[in-house]
Amino acid sequence: MAAARSRPEEAEVDAVADGRVVEAGGSALVVRRAPRDRTRAAVLVLHGGQENGRRPARPWQPAALRMRPFLSSAASVSSPRDVLVGQVRYRYRGWNDAADPLQDTLRALDELRGRAGDVSVVLVGHSMGGRAALRAAADPAVRGVLALAPWCPPGDPVDDLTGTRIVVLHGDRDRVTKPAESATYVRQAREAGAQAGMVLLRGGDHAMLRRSHDWHRAAAAAVRRLLRPERDLEGWTAEACGAEKPLLR
Secondary structure (H helix, E strand, C coil): CCCCCCCCCCCCCCCEECCECCCCCCCCEEEEECCCCCCCEEEEEECCCECCCCCECCCCCHHHHCCHHHHHHHHHCCCCCCEEEEEECCCECECCCCCHHHHHHHHHHHHHHHHHCCCEEEEEEECHHHHHHHHHHHCCCEEEEEEECCCCCCCCCCCCCCCCEEEEEEECCCCCCCHHHHHHHHHHHHHCCCEEEEEEECCCCCCCCCCHHHHHHHHHHHHHHHCCCCCCCCHHHHHHHHCCCCEEC
């Protein structure tokens, strides 16, 4: 479920807190931007991977590099004064039998609670990272999920999602993960209490390189709206969550 390499002109968000780089150590939470004062909310980005693989996950893998512009988008639409922006660090490249990226995401959420208390969290995940984000959506801190070409195999549990907002973006030419399975997940999430919707990007591929600007722009808009759980969704996110079928854009 890996993604392709990002374009070289797309820069990564600097990891800065109080003017210094944030060292993640061995934690599952890698902070890329930390508010100087109180943290009100957080956006965590999760990259793709593969079905099985025990080799260590590395930040220079193509799947991780592809998420740099989405990390930048999250930073650009959130307040630097009170929104933390970070990434989930995986131990392994694969999902494996133990759902390792999900466990890493739950550890990152626990670390975030220890650092900032009970804050609202938006998860942004691609492919395998989308699967981990959707599985972690039942965590009480998670108020919104943006799933990009997620891996949604049949049989994955959909837990109580009351109060959670879920937006799925999937390319209609994706040959790695299946848009139809994403649509099924959205229906199940609604039944589990979520406000959920899906948008199909015409001509979009799994690596999100075709129409990349549209992927980045749509992701920025979705994150901006998901960061405001106290307000109603608006625009195409509201339309998607109210439609019976995925929107085609």
